[in-house]
Amino acid sequence: MSIDLKGRLALVTGASRGIGYFTALELAKAGAHVIACARTVGGLEELDDAIKQAGGSATLVPFDLADMAAIDKLGGSIFERWGKLDILVANAGVLGTISPIGHVEAKVFEKVMTINVTATWRLIRSLEPLLLKSDAGRAVILSSSAAHKCKPFWGPYSASKAAVEALARTWAGETQRTALRITSLDPGATRTAMRAQAVPGEDPSTVQHPSEVAKAILSLVSPGFTETGKLFEMRKGRLLDYRLPD
Template sequence: MTLDLSGRLAVVTGASRGIGYFMAKELAAAGAHVIAVARTVGGLEELDDQIKAEHDRTGKGEATLVPLDLADMAGIDRLGGAIHERWGKLDILVANAAVLGVISPIGHVEAKTFEKVITINVTSTWRLIRSVDPLLRLSDAGRAIIMSSNAAHSARAFWAPYAASKAAVETMMRSWAHETQ
């Protein structure tokens, strides 16, 4: 059975490479219009080329590219408004973008590095949810996929900032899931 997402709208963060890139490609191949969000314009353009080539072959999938650094909280806030203005709803959120930071003893991690990990991995995820939650609720089948890591469940040496950020995201998501039941 092939998943048909024709007529569905999806936001994918971290869409210029890795998991986000392939999630965006697969959602588009299933027929979704993908709003691809990432800092790296070149990666977004490559993704767009792939989605257009697939569309030419199958007639499925489209993309809108949004070059956005998720440290730009005002930009995240504007994203929800822009989606509402153009499409009126959102069906799928894939919050994938994250930064690892440094693998280092916690006492050696600079404040700037720690704050960046928390900003990108936790705070931007919260702002993204705050921005698009009303749009997901307008969908007849709104879904959110929030990426995490097994680092959230292990206390490995030298991984404290990243592990703490992913544990925070998972707890925040479980709470949000209960709120939306």
Template sequence: MTTSPDKVDSEEAAATPSVPDLTGRVAVVTGASRGIGYFIAKQMAAAGAHVIAVARTVGGLEELDDEIKAEAARTGKGAATLVPLDLADMEGIDRLGGAVNDRWGKLDILVANAGVLGVIAPIGHVEAKTFEKVMAINLTSTWRLIRSVDPLLRKSDAGRAILMSSGAAHAGRAFWAPYAASKAAVEAFARSWADETRNMPLCVNAFDPGATRTAMRAQAMPGEDPETLPHPSEVAAWVLPLASPALTETGRIFQARQKRWVSYRLPD
């Protein structure tokens, strides 16, 4: 029996996000050189984590590292390891898991944040190379990342996996088909993985950031006033509670704009 991407059984979260103590936790954050991923990495380090920051853009990673080091100098908390990696390099993703295992022997937190929009166009007008890139970065690399670090998350006393989704996965909106399909598939990954690990100390959830003041949003909606949207640092703050060792939710979605957890239902 299939399930619908529509969701019910919603429950309100706190009005403001809590900041868990992540001291001693090891976290992989992809897409960490800009946007929401940059601030997730920065805020997790400030909460005490050692962040393995993964991105293509070396300059953005170095800026992040400077920010984390400056905060650590003030508070004594947090550190980063920079991993310049294009997630189209599938063998590189495999090596990442091996490197984490060799150095730490486990992983506590995965935030699969990196993604690309592709184009906003009628589905029949999307070029094959564009479609394939969207699927490679948003979907295939996420699967490869899960495969690479799943054994390490299972070694944690409280493994936490957070896969970045989008409201586009459910909207069925014209011209968004490749991106929407990739994010719907990512949610299917999260739900299946959560079900596989339901009797383990690993929690797997999807995160829907909603419209956010990012370069990707500007690409999708060039006429929109970015000042009307939340800053990525505000959205990133809602990811941190999903990384908490105290979390009990698994196999669900957290919607940042609505500040709530939501579940799935069977189709009508």
């Protein structure tokens, strides 16, 4: 059964490539107007062309997630123009370096935490009032199996994704009595630039295309999806239950 998002407003970060690009496109194809955020203007323009070809519409917002003032301004701008937000897909993130913890440069660690964790919190802070104005607000926060595996040499990234999951679970507990539903998503191995950076010798054809993740996200943000505070694992196609407070 197809998912109808006509009349709904969706915001996607990291929308210029990879999972963010295909998620924005999938949401637009389903009828949502997409606010596409990313640093790369060229990638956003390519996305806009693809969305228009598919008969959809988008608003491009090029900015760096390290700019916290811009995130704050984003919420105000959306409120002034639309008055609410129906969907948030917090997808943007950085890997940092694969290195022993003691060898990670301070500036690298700080960048990973700024983009992956602090910016996610700032998005929640800026956009929650808008999502609560929706009759079926939905948020998907991108996580990773690294949050649980904590493999050697992946310290900063693993720590950042564990923190992001903690934010999502806490947020879900705080809003469970509202219409807002929040899901963490572990996409698994996906054919992205970040994956190529992390596993440079891998044949990209052996891992899933980001469009497959986008389809899963589409189902998680539909008004008919009513779970909250859970982790969806793409590899096994299952929701893992986190215990929310009574």
